Amino acid sequence: MRKPEFVYVTYIETTPEKLWEALTDADFTERYWFSARLKSDWKVGSSFEMLRGDGTVSDAGKVVEYDRPRRLAYTFVNISDKYKNDRPALATFVLEPFGKLVKLTLTHEGFAEGSKFFDGISKGWPAILSSLKSTLETGKPLEIPFEALKFED
Amino acid sequence: MDLSRFKPATVYTIYIASTPEKVWQALTTAEFSRKYFFGNPVDIELRVGGAFIVRTPDGALHISGEVFECDPPRKLTHTFNVNWPALSETLGPTLVSYEIEQAGQAVKLTMTESHDRPLDDDILSGGRQGWPAILSSLKSLLETGEPLTVQMAPPQRMLDALKRLGIGTP
Numbered sequence: 001m002r003k004p005e006f007v008y009v010t011y012i013e014t015t016p017e018k019l020w021e022a023l024t025d026a027d028f029t030e031r032y033w034f035s036a037r038l039k040s041d042w043k044v045g046s047s048f049e050m051l052r053g054d055g056t057v058s059d060a061g062k063v064v065e066y067d068r069p070r071r072l073a074y075t076f077v078n079i080s081d082k083y084k085n086d087r088p089a090l091a092t093f094v095l096e097p098f099g100k101l102v103k104l105t106l107t108h109e110g111f112a113e114g115s116k117f118f119d120g121i122s123k124g125w126p127a128i129l130s131s132l133k134s135t136l137e138t139g140k141p142l143e144i145p146f147e148a149l150k151f152e153d
Numbered sequence: 154m155d156l157s158r159f160k161p162a163t164v165y166t167i168y169i170a171s172t173p174e175k176v177w178q179a180l181t182t183a184e185f186s187r188k189y190f191f192g193n194p195v196d197i198e199l200r201v202g203g204a205f206i207v208r209t210p211d212g213a214l215h216i217s218g219e220v221f222e223c224d225p226p227r228k229l230t231h232t233f234n235v236n237w238p239a240l241s242e243t244l245g246p247t248l249v250s251y252e253i254e255q256a257g258q259a260v261k262l263t264m265t266e267s268h269d270r271p272l273d274d275d276i277l278s279g280g281r282q283g284w285p286a287i288l289s290s291l292k293s294l295l296e297t298g299e300p301l302t303v304q305m306a307p308p309q310r311m312l313d314a315l316k317r318l319g320i321g322t323p
Contacts, residue, residue: 008285010289011285011286011290011303012289013301099302099303126166127168130168130259131168133292134170134292137293137297138296138297140170142168142169142170142257142258142259144256144258144259148257148261
């Protein structure tokens, strides 16, 4: 059987610099990413964390690549008990100028056998990246309730 | 045709600040499709058994199919057969299904491309290249009033794979 891998491509009317900012700045991610703030000094090998609105850590991993504004990669896994059999998986963002647009390709790979986290990210990314696109193009994030993603138990 | 024989090969989900009715209208009218679908007008008879036709901007037949599910504004399923000689005969029909769901203040649109036989990633790469561009542009059109200008290169990996199978392309 093929290893689980999630790939998502979207085209956004913006610049690579603005998209980079949107992917790495905590004040920006908080707007479109279910209130998550990303915390890292963004040095390769440094820790990477996602913080909830109340400041507690939801997900943790490490920075793997930081090549502004072209490639960003980090590992992370949700640290709740639900995902205790999972390990940090690698999310790589590739930003390519595409005429007046930017093509964003996200590849998320390296999941544990029978990963539950894979279900979570497969449902989460389309909502997060759709909201990111709306925020950059219209100034307004999407209002999607977390429950609408219908995660498996 | 037995729909249960078809297995999903490519799934693309996108959330749009819109209403299910507007998303349905965007998927089923030429007025909208011309703007987000590389200039191609869609002509669809909205009933089970109805015809689905996509023409090129100059009016030539590009894609044809038949409607199998039509539940406005929630679900639309039709075959989607590109009009290249021997394509459907060799690879079988392509089935495309759209599901439209309310998700809070947004609409969740899920496109599923299915096939009745296993196809390799080279063949599937054509759709995987096209759908994100088409549906990203549809989202922009509904949210901003303007589609994206996506200058898409030909799906070379798929075209090369078709050539190896002896399937002629224009």
